[in-house]
Amino acid sequence: MTDSSKPLDYVEAHLDDSLDRLFALMRVPSVSTDPAYAEQCQHAAQLLSDELNALGFDARVAPTPGHPMVVAHHDGDGPHILFYGHYDVQPVDPLELWKRDPFDPVIETRGDGAKQIVGRGASDDKGQLRTFVEACRAWKETEGRLPCKVTILFEGEEESGSKSLEPFLHANAEELKADFALICDTLMWDTETPGLTIGLRGMAAGQVTIRAASRDLHSGLYGGAARNPIQLLCSILGEMKDADGRVTLDGFYDGVPELDPAVRASWDALGFDPAEFLGEIGLSVPAGEKGHDVLEQIWSRPTAEVNGIWGGYTGEGFKTVIPAEAHAKVSFRLAGTQNPEKVWASFEDHVRSRLPADCSVEFTGRGPGSPAVTVSSDSPPLEATRAALDAEWGKAALIGCGGGIPVVTSISKILGMDTVLVGFALTDDNIHSPNEKYDLKSFHKGIRSWVRILEKIGEMAKVPA
Amino acid sequence: MTDSSKPLDYVEAHLDDSLDRLFALMRVPSVSTDPAYAEQCQHAAQLLSDELNALGFDARVAPTPGHPMVVAHHDGDGPHILFYGHYDVQPVDPLELWKRDPFDPVIETRGDGAKQIVGRGASDDKGQLRTFVEACRAWKETEGRLPCKVTILFEGEEESGSKSLEPFLHANAEELKADFALICDTLMWDTETPGLTIGLRGMAAGQVTIRAASRDLHSGLYGGAARNPIQLLCSILGEMKDADGRVTLDGFYDGVPELDPAVRASWDALGFDPAEFLGEIGLSVPAGEKGHDVLEQIWSRPTAEVNGIWGGYTGEGFKTVIPAEAHAKVSFRLAGTQNPEKVWASFEDHVRSRLPADCSVEFTGRGPGSPAVTVSSDSPPLEATRAALDAEWGKAALIGCGGGIPVVTSISKILGMDTVLVGFALTDDNIHSPNEKYDLKSFHKGIRSWVRILEKIGEMAKVPA
Incomplete structure (x- = not known):
């Protein structure tokens, strides 16, 4: 048995340092779609690679025909996971709508008292990927090890079409193959409930x-x-x-398939109000298949x-x-x-x-088609992650996603791995828009969540490769 | 009984004079859509009014907010007819595609020997309206009278939206009301068969x-x-x-209604080839109602x-x-x-x-709707006209028209009169296009046709007003 109490204490004691490191990364304008920022993308990759090496990972900046990848490995007992995130960000236009410099992050306190990290990449995906890295740090600094074997892949072209991703996965499949993948680039259900995305259409x-x-x-x-x-x-x-x-x-x-009863039960517990959901876009009559409710119509049908x-x-x-x-x-x-x-x-x-x-x-005009991605609600990685989120938040929502996330399809297709999607972003984070933010609570409890998820994964029966 | 033999002989003897008068009218560039030609439109109207007065009509140029109308009356026994035509023409752009000056008409002989009147307005509608005026002249010069009572209305805005037409009909309804109307602004079925248009959708x-x-x-x-x-x-x-x-x-x-058997028989006699009609536009499967053939689909359904x-x-x-x-x-x-x-x-x-x-x-975006216009195949005016055309050509086709002709609707709506549409134009007349022409045969036999139509109308039992 591992014990996450010391790592969790470390998170509490060093939150300001974690924020400093997030700010350092956010100050690098790694806008991938604009060739003028190519050097800054390289710089962001190097910063992360150096930091992971300093933490005891075997990390490197791996060139691609576009912006480089960061690949890092750390040994450990138990299952082997691949964590994916992206260090590149969206452009900041229109700049005049920002209340301050997008690349000079600060903490702001909103009217309701909620503290927020403001700046480009605060949420998507620098803030989110950092919750994982800081959780690894907490384990290393307190226990000197990670509860499981970890490979990290940070991409630098997610916001500009991911052109290099699939060739890179093909070329480095052996090195990147793990038992399953984890991604932190999705939403919470609401401010109190982290989301576990179990299906992508x-x-x-x-x-x-x-x-x-x-x-x-x-x-x-x-x-x-x-x-x-x-x-x-x-x-x-x-x-x-x-x-x-x-x-x-x-x-x-x-x-x-018909909806898994366990997922059905989880959705029933969300308190989703279809009238409110449709009402926000001026509608009232669900347009999908009769006999399937609105959540099914957007998530599973x-x-x-x-x-x-x-x-x-x-x-x-x-x-x-x-x-x-x-x-x-x-x-x-x-x-x-x-x-x-x-x-x-x-x-x-x-x-x-x-x-x-x-x-x-x-x-x-056929685009490349992609099949749906479904994570079984009783898969051991999902169970472990859900147990960890329950421990931190008191609950976790199994949610669907009506659209696809291309990297999940690529990982499934090329590496043959399932992905567990855990996210702490909120719908009002202004991702891709001016004044992007990430709730300090998402960052803080996100780190704590990953400390617990790593622990739970370490406790899993070894998943066959 | 009237006898049209002298008027017909007169047509033969004076065809060159008739052509000279057509050329004189065609030399007036009465382009109604271009304000630069307003004076020329006035000039064309005056020319026609003067000529009709000289022929014994009571004619005048009647002002409108746009280009003027020509209104003329001639007494006679038998039914009272209103003849409508228009003296304005389409613009001549693109001028460089004309083989010669559009307003300097000539007779040209085609490779197959057919003589053609070439110039703007040759067919639409100066040549066509002149067939009627020259027929009246033949009657007047030989018999000193017309076989029926005739009112003439020549419009000057047909090619530019007819803005003044309906107000003018309303304001002068008493003066213009007759037993029925005749218009010469439509097509022949083929070069041997004049067309009587009996339906406009x-x-x-x-x-x-x-x-x-x-x-x-x-x-x-x-x-x-x-x-x-x-x-x-x-x-x-x-x-x-x-x-x-x-x-x-x-x-x-x-x-x-279901198609009148007499009309059906007339259409069957046309030798229409639906495969050829559709083939010319790259199609082969009639798209309209099953149980109705292609002519019905475009003319009567x-x-x-x-x-x-x-x-x-x-x-x-x-x-x-x-x-x-x-x-x-x-x-x-x-x-x-x-x-x-x-x-x-x-x-x-x-x-x-x-x-x-x-x-x-x-x-x-509702346009002003218009009902269909149908001339009953056994209406006395149509019978009389058809008999005259039979006498001149050996045959006449009762044809439909898939689109509307606004003046017919206006005459029906405002004056409460039916219209008989007789035309000698051909589909290759290039109306509205460069090198407009009118077959000399259309002009010659058109005049002869009207001589006979006036005779047959004069023989009709008086139609109740």
Whole structure:
């Protein structure tokens, strides 16, 4: 048995030092999307690598065709974990909306007394990744060891498309492979409840163009006899969902599981108010599948969306045209083991089977599809993490995420590992916006949470590689 | 019994004089849309008024807030007809595509030997209106009278929106009221067959905007639970037609008659090739109602068209947005006694009845609706005209017109009169385009046709006013 009491005491005694180190990292303007800051990205990577070496990790700055990675290893008993974070930040434009220099962080006290770390990267992801590093420090400084074997990967291109990530994972798969991954880049459920994100929906997306006549036609001369591709596209996309909100594509729900009762119970305990959720965006009628509540509709159920449509005359006034073609951008959010390629193929079949013989269709603009990511609610890593969060906060929420987080898919696909997503950010953190902040409570209790998570993971039965 | 043999002989003997008078009118650049030509429009009106007075009409140039009208009366026995034409022409841009000065008309002989009058207004509508005036001249010069009572109205703003027309009809309704109207501004069926246009489809049109959430949403966070207004619009517009091409709006077909057997027989005799008609625009599958052939679909059946649609992200790449609103421009071509207001109201009901409680709809951009215009195939004026055309050409086609001709609707609405549309233009006349022409045969046999039509109208039993 390990005992986290000394490390936790250390966190309490040295919180100001932890903050100083966070501020030092935040002062480096590591804006990855702007080539002018390339040296600063290198500097941020070096700072972290040096610090991890000083802490007893075997760390290095690993070059890529873009900004470098930081890779660090520390031995330990028990399971082997891979912790992922990113040291790069979003640009600060529009600068005039910041109340102070984005790269000169401070602690501010809000009207309600809550203390907040303000500056670019406070939350996303410098503040969050530092909760993990400071937890490792607390263990090392008090117990001289880590409760489990730890590999760290810090990326420098998360905010600019992660171009180097997958090639790097492929090239260094042996070195980076662990029992499972942990990421600290997600949200809490609310200010009192840390979030464990157990599902990320996948994605399949592309563009469809339907062509009818060889040129635009006057509806007076041809209206009725000539196929209207807008009408046809509307009919085809309209039939993609039935009156109960279910997607009608052939085989669409293959691999979509019913909700795990344990997850269902956890969601029921969240006190989620669907009326309030929809009310905030001016809506009141859940649009998804009948028989599934709003949380399921956004977290665990797949859906089909038309994200854009255009065709014919769209200017002022009226033009009685029957256009030659019509276009739409269509995407699918995926759940369970739905296969993005199969879903898109089924969409293509849906369109083609409804096409008259004299019309044609073209599918373009396919993004790389990604399957959904699901963490089983009874997986040992999740159980261990949840127990640790319970110990620190008194509770933890198993939450879903309607969108994908690409690195989770990459880690699953290339390294074959599951990921546990633990986050202490709040929806009002202004990430990607001026006046980004991170609650001091998130930082403080986030460090304490990782101290406990490392302990619980160390106590796990060894997970087979 | 009147006898048209002397007037017809006069036409033959004086065709060159008739051409000279047409050329004199064509040399006046009466481009109505360009204020720089206002004086020339006045000049064209004066020329016609003077000529009609010289012929024995009581003619005048009648001012309007725009270009003037020419109004002329001539007494006669038998029915009273109103003949409408327009002396204004389209602009000539692009001038560099004309083979010669658009306002210096000539006769050109085509490779196949056909002689053609070339210049702006040759066909639309100076050549066509002159066929009627020259026929009146032939009667006056040979018989000293006209076979029926004639009122003439020449407009000067037909090519620029006809802004003064309806006010003028209202203000001068008593003076202009006749038994029926005749217009020479339409097409022949082919070079051997003059056209009697017996139906013009009506129109109802407007724009629909569907609104859902109060702002654009990220489909990862809200996709499934939040209503997608594009999807909703597609579904609503898709359901506007059924699988058999029928419009599903409640009561839509109220007032749409089955095709008159006499008209059906006339159309069957046209030798129309639907495969060729559709093939020219790259299509092969008639899109209209099952059970109605292509000519019916474009001439006598109503239809619904989406003329434009837009919403969401329509640029390069992909954006997983659920937009707050989606828009479409929708129009209906009407037949029989379909009421434009009722059809649009039924469309609004169709949309509203499919709208979830948290979405809203706005209808904007309504144009002035017009009902269809139908001339009964056994109406005495049509019978008389058809008999005259048969006598001249050996045949005449009863044809439909998929679009509307606004003046016909105005005459019907304001003066309560039916209109017979007789035309000698051809589809290759380049109206509104460079190198406009009118076949000399159209001009020559057009004058002869009107000589005979006036005779046949004079023989009609007096039509009740």
